[in-house]
Amino acid sequence: MSEGESARDVRVAVVPEFARPVVDRISAAEIYPAWTLTPGEWIVVDALLKRSGPDMLAASAVQAAQRARNGVSHARYFLRAWQALPPAPAPGTVPAAAPAANRGSNVVPFPSAAAADRPGRAAQAADWYADLLAEEQ
Known part of the structure:
Protein backbone atom coordinates (compact mmCIF):
# COMPACT_ATOMS: atom_id res chain seq x y z
CA MET A 1 0.00 0.00 0.00
CA SER A 2 1.38 3.42 -0.89
CA GLU A 3 1.44 6.38 1.48
CA GLY A 4 -1.49 8.23 -0.11
CA GLU A 5 -3.74 5.20 -0.22
CA SER A 6 -6.02 4.20 2.64
CA ALA A 7 -7.20 0.69 3.43
CA ARG A 8 -10.71 1.71 2.34
CA ASP A 9 -9.60 2.52 -1.21
CA VAL A 10 -8.08 -0.90 -1.87
CA ARG A 11 -9.86 -2.78 -4.65
CA VAL A 12 -9.75 -6.55 -4.89
CA ALA A 13 -9.49 -7.67 -8.51
CA VAL A 14 -9.63 -11.39 -7.73
CA VAL A 15 -13.09 -12.88 -7.31
CA PRO A 16 -13.30 -14.71 -3.97
CA GLU A 17 -14.24 -18.39 -4.07
CA PHE A 18 -17.59 -17.78 -2.30
CA ALA A 19 -18.67 -15.44 -5.12
CA ARG A 20 -17.60 -17.71 -7.97
CA PRO A 21 -21.09 -19.31 -8.49
CA VAL A 22 -22.85 -15.98 -9.05
CA VAL A 23 -19.99 -14.54 -11.14
CA ASP A 24 -19.99 -17.66 -13.33
CA ARG A 25 -23.76 -17.48 -13.88
CA ILE A 26 -23.56 -13.80 -14.83
CA SER A 27 -20.65 -14.50 -17.18
CA ALA A 28 -22.59 -17.40 -18.74
CA ALA A 29 -25.27 -14.83 -19.65
CA GLU A 30 -22.52 -12.94 -21.54
CA ILE A 31 -22.41 -10.05 -19.07
CA TYR A 32 -18.86 -9.10 -18.16
CA PRO A 33 -18.65 -6.29 -15.60
CA ALA A 34 -15.48 -5.44 -13.73
CA TRP A 35 -15.38 -7.26 -10.40
CA THR A 36 -12.95 -4.93 -8.62
CA LEU A 37 -14.83 -4.47 -5.37
CA THR A 38 -13.54 -3.30 -2.02
CA PRO A 39 -13.18 -5.87 0.76
CA GLY A 40 -16.24 -4.33 2.43
CA GLU A 41 -18.28 -4.74 -0.74
CA TRP A 42 -17.21 -8.38 -1.00
CA ILE A 43 -18.45 -8.91 2.56
CA VAL A 44 -21.82 -7.47 1.50
CA VAL A 45 -21.86 -9.79 -1.54
CA ASP A 46 -21.10 -12.76 0.74
CA ARG A 76 -21.11 -2.41 -8.11
CA TYR A 77 -24.11 -1.61 -10.32
CA PHE A 78 -25.84 -4.77 -9.02
CA LEU A 79 -25.37 -4.18 -5.29
CA ARG A 80 -28.40 -1.96 -4.72
CA ALA A 81 -30.75 -4.30 -6.60
CA TRP A 82 -29.31 -7.31 -4.73
CA GLN A 83 -29.90 -5.63 -1.37
CA ALA A 84 -33.59 -5.21 -2.27
CA LEU A 85 -34.07 -8.93 -2.97
CA PRO A 86 -36.04 -11.07 -0.53
CA PRO A 87 -34.45 -14.00 1.27
CA ALA A 88 -34.43 -17.28 -0.65
CA PRO A 89 -37.25 -19.65 0.25
CA ALA A 90 -36.44 -22.41 2.72
CA PRO A 91 -35.49 -25.74 1.13
CA GLY A 92 -38.55 -27.85 0.36
CA THR A 93 -40.89 -24.86 0.09
CA VAL A 94 -43.60 -25.40 -2.52
CA PRO A 95 -44.30 -22.42 -4.78
CA ALA A 96 -47.72 -20.83 -4.44
CA ALA A 97 -50.22 -21.74 -7.12
CA ALA A 98 -50.86 -19.12 -9.74
CA PRO A 99 -54.19 -17.36 -9.23
CA ALA A 100 -56.98 -18.76 -11.34
CA ALA A 101 -57.82 -16.60 -14.33
CA ASN A 102 -60.81 -14.34 -13.78
CA ARG A 103 -61.49 -15.60 -10.25
CA GLY A 104 -62.66 -12.59 -8.31
CA SER A 105 -61.88 -10.34 -11.23
CA ASN A 106 -64.21 -7.67 -12.50
CA VAL A 107 -62.56 -7.65 -15.92
CA VAL A 108 -64.19 -9.51 -18.79
CA PRO A 109 -61.52 -11.11 -20.96
CA PHE A 110 -61.36 -10.07 -24.58
CA PRO A 111 -62.41 -13.01 -26.78
CA SER A 112 -59.61 -14.62 -28.72
CA ALA A 113 -59.77 -15.48 -32.43
CA ALA A 114 -60.40 -19.14 -31.54
CA ALA A 115 -63.40 -18.08 -29.44
CA ALA A 116 -65.01 -16.43 -32.49
CA ASP A 117 -66.11 -19.86 -33.73
CA ARG A 118 -68.14 -20.49 -30.56
CA PRO A 119 -71.43 -18.76 -29.87
CA GLY A 120 -71.44 -16.01 -27.26
CA ARG A 121 -73.32 -16.14 -23.99
CA ALA A 122 -76.43 -14.48 -25.38
CA ALA A 123 -76.53 -16.91 -28.31
CA GLN A 124 -76.06 -19.86 -25.93
CA ALA A 125 -78.89 -18.62 -23.71
CA ALA A 126 -81.15 -18.18 -26.73
CA ASP A 127 -80.36 -21.74 -27.87
CA TRP A 128 -81.13 -23.13 -24.41
CA TYR A 129 -84.38 -21.19 -24.26
CA ALA A 130 -85.37 -22.43 -27.71
CA ASP A 131 -84.60 -26.04 -26.62
CA LEU A 132 -86.77 -25.59 -23.50
CA LEU A 133 -89.66 -24.23 -25.58
CA ALA A 134 -89.34 -27.11 -28.06
CA GLU A 135 -89.47 -29.65 -25.20
CA GLU A 136 -92.69 -28.11 -23.82
CA GLN A 137 -94.56 -28.40 -27.13
Whole structure:
Protein backbone atom coordinates (compact mmCIF):
# COMPACT_ATOMS: atom_id res chain seq x y z
CA MET A 1 0.00 0.00 0.00
CA SER A 2 1.38 3.42 -0.89
CA GLU A 3 1.44 6.38 1.48
CA GLY A 4 -1.49 8.23 -0.11
CA GLU A 5 -3.74 5.20 -0.22
CA SER A 6 -6.02 4.20 2.64
CA ALA A 7 -7.20 0.69 3.43
CA ARG A 8 -10.71 1.71 2.34
CA ASP A 9 -9.60 2.52 -1.21
CA VAL A 10 -8.08 -0.90 -1.87
CA ARG A 11 -9.86 -2.78 -4.65
CA VAL A 12 -9.75 -6.55 -4.89
CA ALA A 13 -9.49 -7.67 -8.51
CA VAL A 14 -9.63 -11.39 -7.73
CA VAL A 15 -13.09 -12.88 -7.31
CA PRO A 16 -13.30 -14.71 -3.97
CA GLU A 17 -14.24 -18.39 -4.07
CA PHE A 18 -17.59 -17.78 -2.30
CA ALA A 19 -18.67 -15.44 -5.12
CA ARG A 20 -17.60 -17.71 -7.97
CA PRO A 21 -21.09 -19.31 -8.49
CA VAL A 22 -22.85 -15.98 -9.05
CA VAL A 23 -19.99 -14.54 -11.14
CA ASP A 24 -19.99 -17.66 -13.33
CA ARG A 25 -23.76 -17.48 -13.88
CA ILE A 26 -23.56 -13.80 -14.83
CA SER A 27 -20.65 -14.50 -17.18
CA ALA A 28 -22.59 -17.40 -18.74
CA ALA A 29 -25.27 -14.83 -19.65
CA GLU A 30 -22.52 -12.94 -21.54
CA ILE A 31 -22.41 -10.05 -19.07
CA TYR A 32 -18.86 -9.10 -18.16
CA PRO A 33 -18.65 -6.29 -15.60
CA ALA A 34 -15.48 -5.44 -13.73
CA TRP A 35 -15.38 -7.26 -10.40
CA THR A 36 -12.95 -4.93 -8.62
CA LEU A 37 -14.83 -4.47 -5.37
CA THR A 38 -13.54 -3.30 -2.02
CA PRO A 39 -13.18 -5.87 0.76
CA GLY A 40 -16.24 -4.33 2.43
CA GLU A 41 -18.28 -4.74 -0.74
CA TRP A 42 -17.21 -8.38 -1.00
CA ILE A 43 -18.45 -8.91 2.56
CA VAL A 44 -21.82 -7.47 1.50
CA VAL A 45 -21.86 -9.79 -1.54
CA ASP A 46 -21.10 -12.76 0.74
CA ALA A 47 -23.98 -11.85 3.06
CA LEU A 48 -26.35 -11.41 0.11
CA LEU A 49 -25.31 -14.78 -1.31
CA LYS A 50 -26.08 -16.42 2.01
CA ARG A 51 -29.44 -14.66 2.26
CA SER A 52 -30.79 -14.85 -1.30
CA GLY A 53 -28.60 -17.44 -3.04
CA PRO A 54 -26.57 -17.29 -6.24
CA ASP A 55 -29.52 -18.09 -8.54
CA MET A 56 -31.56 -15.12 -7.36
CA LEU A 57 -28.58 -12.75 -7.45
CA ALA A 58 -27.58 -13.87 -10.94
CA ALA A 59 -31.14 -13.56 -12.28
CA SER A 60 -31.41 -10.07 -10.81
CA ALA A 61 -28.06 -9.05 -12.31
CA VAL A 62 -29.00 -10.33 -15.77
CA GLN A 63 -32.33 -8.44 -15.64
CA ALA A 64 -30.59 -5.27 -14.47
CA ALA A 65 -27.98 -5.56 -17.22
CA GLN A 66 -30.68 -6.02 -19.86
CA ARG A 67 -32.46 -2.88 -18.63
CA ALA A 68 -29.27 -0.80 -18.50
CA ARG A 69 -29.16 1.61 -21.43
CA ASN A 70 -25.39 1.83 -21.66
CA GLY A 71 -24.53 -1.65 -20.43
CA VAL A 72 -22.98 -2.51 -17.10
CA SER A 73 -19.30 -1.75 -16.69
CA HIS A 74 -18.91 -2.61 -12.99
CA ALA A 75 -20.43 -5.17 -10.63
CA ARG A 76 -21.11 -2.41 -8.11
CA TYR A 77 -24.11 -1.61 -10.32
CA PHE A 78 -25.84 -4.77 -9.02
CA LEU A 79 -25.37 -4.18 -5.29
CA ARG A 80 -28.40 -1.96 -4.72
CA ALA A 81 -30.75 -4.30 -6.60
CA TRP A 82 -29.31 -7.31 -4.73
CA GLN A 83 -29.90 -5.63 -1.37
CA ALA A 84 -33.59 -5.21 -2.27
CA LEU A 85 -34.07 -8.93 -2.97
CA PRO A 86 -36.04 -11.07 -0.53
CA PRO A 87 -34.45 -14.00 1.27
CA ALA A 88 -34.43 -17.28 -0.65
CA PRO A 89 -37.25 -19.65 0.25
CA ALA A 90 -36.44 -22.41 2.72
CA PRO A 91 -35.49 -25.74 1.13
CA GLY A 92 -38.55 -27.85 0.36
CA THR A 93 -40.89 -24.86 0.09
CA VAL A 94 -43.60 -25.40 -2.52
CA PRO A 95 -44.30 -22.42 -4.78
CA ALA A 96 -47.72 -20.83 -4.44
CA ALA A 97 -50.22 -21.74 -7.12
CA ALA A 98 -50.86 -19.12 -9.74
CA PRO A 99 -54.19 -17.36 -9.23
CA ALA A 100 -56.98 -18.76 -11.34
CA ALA A 101 -57.82 -16.60 -14.33
CA ASN A 102 -60.81 -14.34 -13.78
CA ARG A 103 -61.49 -15.60 -10.25
CA GLY A 104 -62.66 -12.59 -8.31
CA SER A 105 -61.88 -10.34 -11.23
CA ASN A 106 -64.21 -7.67 -12.50
CA VAL A 107 -62.56 -7.65 -15.92
CA VAL A 108 -64.19 -9.51 -18.79
CA PRO A 109 -61.52 -11.11 -20.96
CA PHE A 110 -61.36 -10.07 -24.58
CA PRO A 111 -62.41 -13.01 -26.78
CA SER A 112 -59.61 -14.62 -28.72
CA ALA A 113 -59.77 -15.48 -32.43
CA ALA A 114 -60.40 -19.14 -31.54
CA ALA A 115 -63.40 -18.08 -29.44
CA ALA A 116 -65.01 -16.43 -32.49
CA ASP A 117 -66.11 -19.86 -33.73
CA ARG A 118 -68.14 -20.49 -30.56
CA PRO A 119 -71.43 -18.76 -29.87
CA GLY A 120 -71.44 -16.01 -27.26
CA ARG A 121 -73.32 -16.14 -23.99
CA ALA A 122 -76.43 -14.48 -25.38
CA ALA A 123 -76.53 -16.91 -28.31
CA GLN A 124 -76.06 -19.86 -25.93
CA ALA A 125 -78.89 -18.62 -23.71
CA ALA A 126 -81.15 -18.18 -26.73
CA ASP A 127 -80.36 -21.74 -27.87
CA TRP A 128 -81.13 -23.13 -24.41
CA TYR A 129 -84.38 -21.19 -24.26
CA ALA A 130 -85.37 -22.43 -27.71
CA ASP A 131 -84.60 -26.04 -26.62
CA LEU A 132 -86.77 -25.59 -23.50
CA LEU A 133 -89.66 -24.23 -25.58
CA ALA A 134 -89.34 -27.11 -28.06
CA GLU A 135 -89.47 -29.65 -25.20
CA GLU A 136 -92.69 -28.11 -23.82
CA GLN A 137 -94.56 -28.40 -27.13
